[in-house]
Amino acid sequence: MTSQFLNACRREPVSHTPVWFMRQAGRSLPEYRDLRAGIAMLDSCRRPDLVCEITLQPVRRHGVDAAILFSDIVVPVAAAGVDLDIVPGTGPVVAEPIRSQADLARIGAWDPTSVSFVDEAVRLLVKELGPTPLIGFAGAPFTLASYLIEGGPSRNHARTKALMHGDPQLWHALCERLAEITLGFLRVQIEAGVSAVQLFDSWAGSLSAADYRSFVMPHSQRVLGGLADSGVPRIHFGVGTAPLLEAMAEAGADVVGVDWRTPLDAASERIGPDYAVQGNLDPVLLMAPWPVIEAEVARILTEGARTPGHIFNLGHGVLPETDPTVLTRVVELVHALSRGVSERSGGAPQGAPETPLSQR
Numbered sequence: 034m035t036s037q038f039l040n041a042c043r044r045e046p047v048s049h050t051p052v053w054f055m056r057q058a059g060r061s062l063p064e065y066r067d068l069r070a071g072i073a074m075l076d077s078c079r080r081p082d083l084v085c086e087i088t089l090q091p092v093r094r095h096g097v098d099a100a101i102l103f104s105d106i107v108v109p110v111a112a113a114g115v116d117l118d119i120v121p122g123t124g125p126v127v128a129e130p131i132r133s134q135a136d137l138a139r140i141g142a143w144d145p146t147s148v149s150f151v152d153e154a155v156r157l158l159v160k161e162l163g164p165t166p167l168i169g170f171a172g173a174p175f176t177l178a179s180y181l182i183e184g185g186p187s188r189n190h191a192r193t194k195a196l197m198h199g200d201p202q203l204w205h206a207l208c209e210r211l212a213e214i215t216l217g218f219l220r221v222q223i224e225a226g227v228s229a230v231q232l233f234d235s236w237a238g239s240l241s242a243a244d245y246r247s248f249v250m251p252h253s254q255r256v257l258g259g260l261a262d263s264g265v266p267r268i269h270f271g272v273g274t275a276p277l278l279e280a281m282a283e284a285g286a287d288v289v290g291v292d293w294r295t296p297l298d299a300a301s302e303r304i305g306p307d308y309a310v311q312g313n314l315d316p317v318l319l320m321a322p323w324p325v326i327e328a329e330v331a332r333i334l335t336e337g338a339r340t341p342g343h344i345f346n347l348g349h350g351v352l353p354e355t356d357p358t359v360l361t362r363v364v365e366l367v368h369a370l371s372r373g374v375s376e377r378s379g380g381a382p383q384g385a386p387e388t389p390l391s392q393r
């Protein structure tokens with residue numbers, strides 16, 4: 034049985050619009066909270082048995098079309114020797130931020146055996162998942178650099194931008210190291226059997242298109258271009274990236290992630306017919322009354338049907354306070370509404386419904 038998710042990534046015909054959710058594994062699920070009780074986030078990422086179970090939980094519960102490996106963007110950086118922790122309610126916190134050439138030397142050479150627990154978890158998962166594809170992922174150099182330079186989450190990435198513009202040589206040296214780590218981390222996942230990868234450049238939307246192109250794109254290009262020969266579809270995602278969509282596509286994506294601020298058909302028109310799109314329900318709207326969600330899902334499917342390939346997702350991750358039963362209903366709705374209306378002939382958007390599917 035071919036995967037509708039992989040078909041959509043490749044802009045091939047689908048029998049229904051595939052759907053998965055960023056952060057589908059995690060705190061919205063009581064079974065996740067039970068399993069994680071008393072185990073630190075990074076420790077849980079290093080235990081293949083836990084990674085396997087946590088990754089499977091949302092697949093069983095929601096019937097999504099793809100699984101995403103349970104891990105974190107800072108896992109490979111920690112494996113390369115950076116002293117960091119993931120603090121509950123805050124995110125990654127780096128003990129000694131990287132702000133000088135000497136700091137940079139504290140990042141060790143990439144060694145794939147330092148993430149053998151990921152190799153093991155992916156192999157277990159591929160067996161357990163059967164026909165459901167597993168998505169691997171990594172953080173993009175810019176988003177990783179921001180955590181390393183700021184020392185933790187940041188509102189305006191002030192130190193990151195100061196270093197980028199104030200010491201471009203150090204900036205590029207840091208991003209080259211991070212690109213090497215990210216590429217190595219994704220290769221481990223691909224060799225172990227993931228069916229697609231997503232590069233998370235979550236915070237790239239804080240940059241102008243000009244700065245993105247000169248300071249960030251070459252490094253993301255190195256990562257995505259370095260995976261081209263694998264044949265595995267590459268999803269490139271960021272938040273608030275409306276001005277960057279063309280550059281993020283050009284960086285070497287097969288699928289461009291779009292947040293809720295840009296309609297999918299408008300995004301697709303800008304990046305052209307060679308890319309599928311993924312998105313883009315506002316995660317906050319999962320807290321709205323069901324008729325609101327229903328109308329939004331229908332609108333997104335209508336806009337998605339005007340693109341060469343659409344994978345339904347949120348515009349960013351599931352919020353911890355989301356009612357998981359709503360996510361299951363969204364999966365059912367996406368499947369029901371899209372069945373039979375989402376067939377496209379590889380590339381040319383055609384027969385896009387003009388009325389919301391729910392009203393047909």
Ligand SMILES: Cc1c2[nH]c(c1CCC(=O)O)Cc1[nH]c(c(CCC(=O)O)c1C)Cc1[nH]c(c(CCC(=O)O)c1C)Cc1[nH]c(c(C)c1CCC(=O)O)C2
Nearest residue numbers: 055056057058059103104105106121122123124233235350
């Ligand atoms: C920026 C970023 C991070 N991590 C990640 C990103 C990119 C995606 C995005 O933009 O949201 C990626 C990530 N982190 C996690 C996943 C799991 C897979 C999935 O999507 O289901 C993925 C894809 C697990 C996690 N990563 C984290 C959790 C929560 C920790 C916990 O459950 O105790 C999970 C399930 C921790 C983390 N790690 C990070 C943050 C901001 C946080 C949240 C901090 C908090 O609110 O507590 C860094």
